[in-house]
Amino acid sequence: MARLEGKVVLVTGAAQGLGNGVARRLAEEGARLVLTDIKEDAGLQAAEDLRSRFIRQDVASESDWQRIIADIARTEGSLHVLVNNAGIEGDPAAAKDPEHAPIEDWNQVFKVNGGGVFLACKHSIPLLARSGGGSIINFSSVASLVPTPFLTAYGAAKAAVEHLSRSVALYCARAGYRIRCNSIHPGQVQTPMFDALFDRLSAQAGLSRAAFVQGFLANIPLGSFQEPRDIANAVLFLASDESRYITGQALVVDGGFTLAN
Numbered sequence: 001m002a003r004l005e006g007k008v009v010l011v012t013g014a015a016q017g018l019g020n021g022v023a024r025r026l027a028e029e030g031a032r033l034v035l036t037d038i039k040e041d042a043g044l045q046a047a048e049d050l051r052s053r054f055i056r057q058d059v060a061s062e063s064d065w066q067r068i069i070a071d072i073a074r075t076e077g078s079l080h081v082l083v084n085n086a087g088i089e090g091d092p093a094a095a096k097d098p099e100h101a102p103i104e105d106w107n108q109v110f111k112v113n114g115g116g117v118f119l120a121c122k123h124s125i126p127l128l129a130r131s132g133g134g135s136i137i138n139f140s141s142v143a144s145l146v147p148t149p150f151l152t153a154y155g156a157a158k159a160a161v162e163h164l165s166r167s168v169a170l171y172c173a174r175a176g177y178r179i180r181c182n183s184i185h186p187g188q189v190q191t192p193m194f195d196a197l198f199d200r201l202s203a204q205a206g207l208s209r210a211a212f213v214q215g216f217l218a219n220i221p222l223g224s225f226q227e228p229r230d231i232a233n234a235v236l237f238l239a240s241d242e243s244r245y246i247t248g249q250a251l252v253v254d255g256g257f258t259l260a261n
């Protein structure tokens with residue numbers, strides 16, 4: 001079964017972590033992939049592994065978005081699916097709580113996690129529309145749904161992504177573009193980003209990493225962290241025509257975390 005046969009798919013932040021897992025899953029279903037990331041060596045390696053194309057990109061740069069979309073229009077000729085996965089937690093050394101977080105870190109998190117997704121939608125809509133329509137999948141988080149005093153800017157920016165996705169969905173539907181837009185909300189998946197966060201939180205709690213993880217798992221009703229493939233399968237559904245009547249929705253993949261927290 002090739003559920004994405006004939007579709008050109010752009011995945012941002014595809015060098016590692018969830019973006020890489022999503023790219024692998026979509027490749028299995030016949031997608032013609034373009035991968036981007038700021039990490040050039042790992043991105044090139046991912047593209048070689050998946051027999052796809054890599055372009056270096058900073059998602060927070062508007063000129064990079066103009067360059068990437070023009071490149072895809074020229075090389076692939078169309079774009080059907082955009083996966084806005086790239087994201088950051090901010091400077092690991094900076095305070096994250098609302099009393100002490102520096103404005104510079106807040107601005108950087110919003111520039112990448114909020115502005116990056118806005119620019120992606122803005123610049124890809126014309127090409128998606130010219131390609132006959134498609135699907136935009138924006139990476140939000142459970143951090144948009146539960147308060148995050150330990151990650152203030154990150155949670156607020158992910159809430160912005162959820163709202164932006166609904167605005168893009170309504171705008172595109174009313175314009176008759178046949179472009180759907182949804183947000184995806186992972187819970188906790190063991191990636192380099194997750195590792196950095198859990199190292200910090202366990203140190204702050206004065207616990208070993210193993211003890212902290214054990215305690216945290218009690219907050220997840222299904223009892224374990226998600227695997228990248230759990231998120232990738234949900235992205236696949238939103239990317240495929242199986243979800244052709246789903247737009248402006250928030251798809252939460254969290255093992256029940258938001259039910260219990």
Ligand SMILES: NC(=O)c1ccc[n+]([C@@H]2O[C@H](COP(=O)([O-])OP(=O)(O)OC[C@H]3O[C@@H](n4cnc5c(N)ncnc54)[C@H](O)[C@@H]3O)[C@@H](O)[C@H]2O)c1
Nearest residue numbers: 013016017018038058059086087141186188189191192193
């Ligand atoms: N891991 C989790 O538990 C989790 C939970 C909820 C949401 N998310 C979201 O999922 C997405 C992927 O997270 P992850 O855990 O794989 O993170 P990660 O840090 O492991 O990977 C993120 C990738 O994005 C790239 N990137 C960062 N800034 C970029 C920029 N300005 N331009 C282009 N690429 C850039 C990085 O180089 C990296 O390859 C993020 O948006 C994150 O907020 C992750």
